[in-house]
Amino acid sequence: MAFPVPSPSSTRSRATILRGCAVVLLLCPLLARADDAQASRLREVGRMAKFVPDVASSRLRTMAWQMAGAPAPLRTDFLYYYSTAERGIGDLTHALDLADQLISFGRRNNDNVALAKGLVARANALYVREDLAGSHATAFEAERVAGLTADVPTKVLATVAAGQSFEEQGDYPAALAKFHAAVDLARQVTTDAAPLAAALHALVLLYLNMGDLDKAAEAQQESLAVARRMASPGHVAAALGDEYALAVEQKAFERGRRALFEELGLERGIGARQMAVTTLVNLSDCYLKEGRFRDAQTYAAQALDAAIDARSNNDVATARVNLGQALLGQGHLSEGKRQFEAGLATYEKQGDKPELLGVLREYGRALEHAGDYKGAVDAYNRERRISSEIFAEQRQKAVLELQQKYEAEKKQRRIDALRQENRAAKAELDNRRLQQRVWWLLAAASALASVIVGMLYRKVRRANAELEEKNVQLKRQGALDPLTLLYNRRHFQDVMARAGDERRTGGDADAGALFLLDVDHFKAINDSLGHAAGDTVLTTVAQRLRVALRDTDLIVRWGGEEFLAFVPAVAPGELEEVALRIMRGVSVQPIEYRHGVVPVSVSVGYAPLPLAFGTTPLTWEQVVNLADMALYLAKSHGRNCAYGIRGFSAAAAVAASLDAIERNLEQAWRAGWVDLAAVRGDASDADMPLPLPAQA
Structure with missing residues (x-):
């Protein structure tokens, strides 16, 4: 089971790769030369922010007091790198706080470069928090703001983020247009290859998702060449990961393994623990695809130890599934089933039913290959039960969406009616004021008009109060679990x-x-x-x-x-x-x-x-x-x-x-x-x- 390899059943994994790898290739824009030593040190730490986020976070924390009074470009890149590093170590609350600081800094100083980078940082953190709607809206706003600047690397950064959002929404034509635009923009930058590497990386992964392997290979060839010219181990490792994904789709397993072994050496050299875990998982999966179960067992065991050390629950589960499949392939039924079930338990606890469905399908095939036909039938029955649950949930979701749409339209009609009533009330008030001016000397008519105005005013206030109360109720409902009302x-x-x-x-x-x-x-x-x-x-x-x-x-x-x-x-x-x-x-x-x-x-x-x-x-x-x-x-x-x-x-x-x-x-x-x-x-x-x- 290959976590990062594009396939019809790994859409969520591909999206994670896009957010986790593509955007990070833009972490090194040109810094202002107000303080060359400080800028050089910040640029060096910025290159580490994604690949070794724990080390980068520690170093950036020590630089915070210096950056508080730094020039605007340095302050901008510091907050962007820091948010990226905190997101990498899983502290999403701090990552969002730093992104919001950068957004406020940009708005306060009318600095659209800072504002655009802050919005991209916020979109990335919201994506990891699985707030896809918020992430996409923020990415599109970042692209709009970046378009107001003359800073090409920032435009590339925001355009790639917008393209990723379209891809996650399933709008591949729009995503393709954004990534090609980002590549064209990045070719204008002659002093820094990072924007071009980022745009090409995103383009390769999109072509893989689309199944267009010829164009993916063409873009990948340039992407790997650009990364090697940069002489950055992290960028080269990311490009080699794409090379493996492409090789697997082309059934060129030996070429894919060569890319993985080179990638693993680079990742270990820079201390990129999380990237190394994914590479070890891919190595075990590559051997599984060829039926080399002993080699698959070796690298699955290494992946399991590395995932436990990195405290990555998803990778622990994937490594256990690969280890179980390798053991079953060698006839070790008891231990193989134990490892497989341990991995399945993690997916069940997370409630990731689509991923669980794919793992159960692999489990059944492995048990059948090992001769445990009863176990294979049990796995098949579990797969069917989960498939039925997913279908029922999707049907229920569709019904709920229709109900919510109806309720939303109903509420909108009530709001429109209230607004119409307010407009009518305002027109009536204007008419009464005119009557008061015309019939100023007629006290009785003036008094009557005053009474009518008061009644209309109270009616408008009552309507506005009802509308405010409904808004409060809607907000309260969004904070409750629908089953238990907790x-x-x-x-x-x-x-x-x-x-x-x-x-x-x-x-x-x-x-x-x-x-x-x-x-x-x-x-x-x-x-x-x-x-x-x-x-x-x-x-x-x-x-x-x-x-x-x-x-x-x-x-x-x-x-x-x-x-x-x-x-x-x-x-x-x-x-x-x-x-x-x-x-x-x-x-x-x-x-x-x-x-x-x-x-x-x-x-x-x-x-x-x-x-x-x-x-x-x-x-x-x-x-x-x-x-x-x-x-x-x-x-x-x-x-x-x-x-x-x-x-x-x-x-x-x-x-x-x-x-x-x-x-x-x-x-x-x-x-x-x-x-x-x-x-x-x-x-x-x-x-x-x-x-x-x-x-x-």
């Missing part, structure tokens, strides 16, 4: 972002704790009773959580059968009591469904917020990750229980990293690095402490 994940992220802003500006952000809970055996309920029963369980759990928690607590449908509760203003010593109240509140009695009952319980992981590791305060995302690891402990130690993080020992920050603690929370507890609490959910054993694993 807040959704996007609303929680907005709340946390506002809380972060308050902390940065000296405001009083609420302190408390995050509780992450998962319905026990939910998959078994769905499989045995059907999805309608699962929906009943989820809505009932949501109702019971409202009863168990306070009105001031924020309850969120986190995804699937997972819920998240943010409990502000709670003392550290009361967290176990809150966890117990949640578990007992959910399992207070079985849920009635049709003519029977469904027992239900939850497992809980929790942690205080704010929380510090040594002297470093953790972000709310890191606290959620720790709560998720505590939830995993609860699930693996019998379910219907809660594990919570009270804090870290004084030696933890010296003896270990936060990454190591997140990877194995139980081992970290044994080592004395983390203080854990455990609570049993069974009412009958409420007074019995839940034992933690023996500490070494």
